[in-house]
Amino acid sequence: MIEYKSLNLEQNEAHLITLLSKNQEEEKNIPAEQNTSFSLALYDNGLYVGGITANKWMNATHISLLAINKSYRGKGYGSQLLKKAEAFAIESGSALITINTQDYQAKTFYEKYGYQVFGHLTDTPFSGTTKYYLVKRI
Structure with a gap:
């Protein structure tokens, strides 16, 4: 008999993989x-800042998340983190x-480092914004 059951995300993903x-x-x-996986955190005197x-x-790396506390932006920390992920x-x-990235986030930042838009979705994840998908061949 076929049935649908809830399954812990980690277990389900392992089976699917x-x-x-x-x-x-x-x-x-x-x-x-x-x-x-790759994960790197940035701290300033014990304070998490990004x-x-x-x-x-296989042959691709996907950057899942990159964020810097607003008061630390513009000081090169995002660029350094991006370069470390690229390395x-x-x-x-x-x-x-x-x-x-979203249209109100870092599209131009990534383009500055050679990333190119290969797709976008309007009105996602909410109405009035666009999600951009970027790639960089290395």
Whole structure:
């Protein structure tokens, strides 16, 4: 009997990754590799002021989150964090890096560092804003 059940997110994702990895191997004859995560925090005298997280899988790294406390912006910390994530991507063998941002956030910042918009969605995650998807080949 088929039934739907709630399942812990971590457990469900592990099962889904197994299914998708098997499919990749069957369809493309390319074995899946483990996801490698990157996380770096920035502190000023013990005060958390920002950070960056990313995940590398196969030939791509995706920067999940990058944020700097407003009073620390414009001092190069975001640029330094981005460069450290890019170094992680290069060292781990990525061919490209992706990131997404909102129109009111850091689109021009990423473009300054060679990221190019490859897509966008209007009115998401709420009406009146646009989400941009960017990529940088490394």
